[in-house]
Amino acid sequence: MEKLLPRFLEYVTIDTQSDPYSKTTPSTEKQWDLAKKLVLELHQIGMQEVSIDENAYIMATLPSNTDKKVPIIGFISHFDTSPDFTAKNVKPQVVKNYDGKDIMLNKGKNIVLSPDYFEDLHQYKGQTLITTDGTTLLGADDKAGIAEIITAMEYLVQHPEIKHGEIRIAFTPDEEIGRGAHKFDVKKFGAAWAYTMDGSQMGELEFENFNAASAKIQIEGKSVHPGYAKNKMVNAIGIANEFLGLLPSREVPECTTDREGFFHVHRIKGEIEKAEIELIIRDHDEGHFEARKQLLQDITEKLQKKYGDYITLRIEDQYRNMHEKIVPVFHIVEIAQEAMESVGVEPIVKPIRGGTDGSQLSFMGLPCPNIFAGGHNFHGKYEYIPLESMQKAVEVIVKICELTAVQIK
Ligand SMILES: [Zn+2]
Secondary structure, eight states: OTTHHHHHHHHHTSOOBOOTTOOSSSSSTTHHHHHHHHHHHHHHTTOEEEEEOTTOOEEEEEOOOSSSOOOOEEEEEEOOBOTTSOOTTOOOEEEOSOOSSOEEEETTTTEEEOTTTSGGGGGGTTSOEEEOOSSSOOOHHHHHHHHHHHHHHHHHHHOTTSOOOOEEEEEESOGGGTOTTTTOOHHHHOOSEEEEEEESSTTEEEOOOOEEEEEEEEEEOBOOOGGGOTTTOBOHHHHHHHHHHTSOTTOSGGGOOTTOOEEEEEEEEEOSSEEEEEEEEEESSHHHHHHHHHHHHHHHHHHHHHHOSOEEEEEEEEEOOTHHHHGGGTHHHHHHHHHHHHTTOOOEEOOOSSOOHHHHHHHTTOOOOEEEOOOBSTTSTTOEEEHHHHHHHHHHHHHHHHHHHHHOO
16 A cells, blocks of 8 residues: 555656547557556556557456456546646645645745635545645546556455455546547456546545537638628627527536536637637436537527528537446445445445546446546646545455455355
């Protein structure tokens, strides 16, 4: 367990930011830097069948040490970090015995991590926190998951008295751009089920996520001298504005919670001749999700009627709610729940307001709930993680391996 922190600190200093505009896998060359290191490390701790394919998907096996017939289970995390915030020159800071007060992340820039704003901090008084220096994200999402899985596997290698079936682990690129599962070879992985270690705070256990789609609206305009534009000019910016005005103004990320869905406009660019809107649609409920897509269609048609065919809509499905794939194999959630309780972690079961590798994998035939990795405030400079939560995640992984061998007949 003592290697957990140094492992994590090493991984986060390697920049592995993914890039949604890249067509390659991994989406960025630099993801190989960490991937190659992880392969070496898996060999070093005594894992078997360590492999990395041409897309940088890493897999490895911890062989069974029992004569009992136990299903093969897996643990998965991703090594890329979000394109939302820079991961260049991450300088993690270790705050020991946190005093419960403001943490100065960066004196020069006066960037403070404060429990007045981030109230979750209160519960970590006395613990060891790992934070950023205020200029980058941390990358606990999901390098914490990787450090935890490797540390748990090392622990099981060193403690053969803990009986378990065959354990498979996998580390993937490009999860943050929604492609972590795209080239995941479920057959080669060969597990009956798996867990992604990619949740947030300690106790999180998730098997419901959003249905997700992205949409791009392209608007063509006609530029004419403004002095002579009457009945001639078509201003693409104006139409884009009208489109946005027809979306429900309260159904946005900043006004919704729990199972409430939303539209999230995240990019707009425009000139008179051409405007483009990019947005995402999220909803746990399949029916509501389809209705949201239909609304975009309706708005598009309405504006087409008004202005002619200057406007096009393209919707792309991204991932689906894994709930329906998990319910028929619900014992896999119960094992995780019991594992948490037996190491003193209270399970927090809640729907994910996002997606994980696990949602796609579940639809590819590998049921895959999500378990906490321990971090907070992902994808930004206020990201932090308590070491104690990471240690509990390691214990949970070990316990799941143990319980699966005990309980499954
Ligand atoms: Zn993640």
